[in-house]
Amino acid sequence: MAHSYDGRTTPRTTPTRLGREVNGGATVVEGSMTQGAGQGPVVRTATLRDFRVPPYAQVPVQSHTQDPIHSGHPGNAFPEGEPPEGYTPTARDLPVISRGGPGDTVQIHVDPDDAPAPDGRGPLYVVGDVHGYLDELVAALAAKGLIDADGHWAAGNARLWFLGDFTDRGPDGIGVIDLVMRLSAEAAAAGGYCKALMGNHELLLIGAKRFGDTPVNSGAGTATFQAAWLLNGGQKTDMDRLQEVHLQWMARLDAIVEEDSHLLLHSDTTAYLDYGSTIADVNDTVHAVLTRGDADECWDLFRKFTKRFAFRDEGGPEAVRELLSAYGGRRIVHGHSPIPYLLGEVGTEDGEDGERPVVEGPHVYADGLAIAMDGGVTMAGKLLVQQLPLTD
Template sequence: MTQGAGQGPETERTATLRDFRVPAYVNETGPYVDSTHPGDVVPPLDEAYPEGYPDGYTPTQRDLPVINRGDTLQLPVEPAAAPVAQAAAGPGPLYVVGDVHGYFDELITALREQGLIDADRHWCAGTARLWFLGDFTDRGPDGIGVIDLVMRLSAEAAAAGGYCKALMGNHELLLLGAKRFGDTPVNSGAGTATFQAAWLLNGGQKTDMDRLQDHHLQWMARLDAVEEVDGYLLVHSDTTAYLDYGDSIEAVNDTVRETITRNDADEVWDLFRKFTKRFSFRDEGGADAVRSLLDTYGGTRIVHGHSPIPYLLGEVGSEDDEEGTGPVVTGPHIYADGLAIAMDGGVTMAGKLLVRQLPLDN
């Protein structure tokens, strides 16, 4: 294309971090390339160019120096996240995310480290598949921000040929119940309780409730409770209570949605109470409990959140670990004869928010 009105100089692509469009003249050599350092003695122009000035060169009172790289202020640049490797054919790589609990910044960091989002927090992983294991809100400062991010990434991933999906956690049920039923008494099995009181007791944040809108509620109410992907049975809670709601993945998910839709406070409370149970896979008989779920719903390994890894290991940290003595979590915890993978790194107790690709390296 010839240069005309409203058109700049011809441009070319450069392999820079942010893919700037660089004018062609930036890469040209010229009379300034070999200029001396500021402060050096500059030879007279007739000595510098005894055969005449180069074409297009306009002499000034003194030749303009080039500032060398060592004279400039060097600012650190955050390295770009390694892009997710794309499969030549078939589905993209599979990733899972443990409990987030409103820790928005930690989630952004973890997704960036895995190359799933870019510096502007948009999906950049192509056909990758990403599963959140539930518990987006409570305890941390920005649960609604987390939900908004997951909803947006779901649309962006689908447009790129991948997906971003989420499971129902017990804290989604708790937030739904607190919004719908408030202080309505429910039969807790140990006396009278309310969703509102339980929500506050379990880290409910007023800022989340104030920002909670109908589309957030509808999104949470439609989440699946169980899914099987690539031989991994994905659930939120480390409990066998899922067996109470159906003998297939489809049956469990349908029953959970129907229970929420009926809008009966006692029914939803019972669902919340059962999904809050934990440690079914940890102690004696834990491997058999995992097998009961795998035999019923399929898969060769179960992947769950809910119970923080420090709890599973008998290590308990504090919410505000200022002295750095909290639990050290470096990755998922494999246990129950290798059949269970725990993904809640204990971000609420100064642990780590985990995002990992499956299968694991170890």
């Protein structure tokens, strides 16, 4: 039996288990995690980074209403005030910090450098963790002029990178993926590009789909991708709408890239060094792990990409320099760890006392070597879209 993928036919194969034993493991960490394994061979080609788009994702999906106000919404958005049936409201379910008296806020002011992009290329933008908040993503992209009122690419030769974590917690993770896939095709046609990195929630969703309740080795005992996915905001509506094309797209995402001297990655961890000494090595190794389809090996990858806070505190700058020395670049730009976590003590989410922080932009830290882009949309924060480079 064959599966059609963007007009091409790819033979379906059964994943082989190599029997490799992976030691270590950890308990599930709050916040972000990611995927499992691909099913079938993943072939690196010259066109891979163009992110082939299925026909259904190339045009906006009409709303589930005849109301013209809601028609033409990009992605698979649901009408305002009507979450999808079966949606588990985990939105804003993470704790937020309490930093003092009422009205205390976290203000981070950074502006893009006006210097032109090298080689005449268009401006460079990055997007932090989306976690299924499609409406917030559409609003943030429109505010930067990257899409028009109909949700189509409007930024010409601009370059746009998503830092991973498209699904879980929010109501429409599959709609987010569909939008990013469609924008990648539209941006390429306009002379720019829209690309994405692999976050730990991509690994988590792939693992939940591919392995389900298959036990995996964990330092904390037996675990499963299915249980971890549910614990970390996995949505039944996303799983029900998940198609092979989404799985293939996620499994092909790179883990790390360099753009204009910015080292872009999802997680604030040095665990990338476990997978290679160059950017190409890391990406090839990650893709190979997913292609082999060994549940234990994929869990170990997911576990490592879930680590966080390596760039914070006293040893943070040195950890950043270690990655920059290996992979190049002058600054790291990452998502994964919400900015409120990086800025202070985590408190409760009650919010009754008005003490929630307000995140207005990226957080520059680690002696100015790291830029955090997860504005904490899942914890009443902000979905960040930022032009690079920054002047701070």
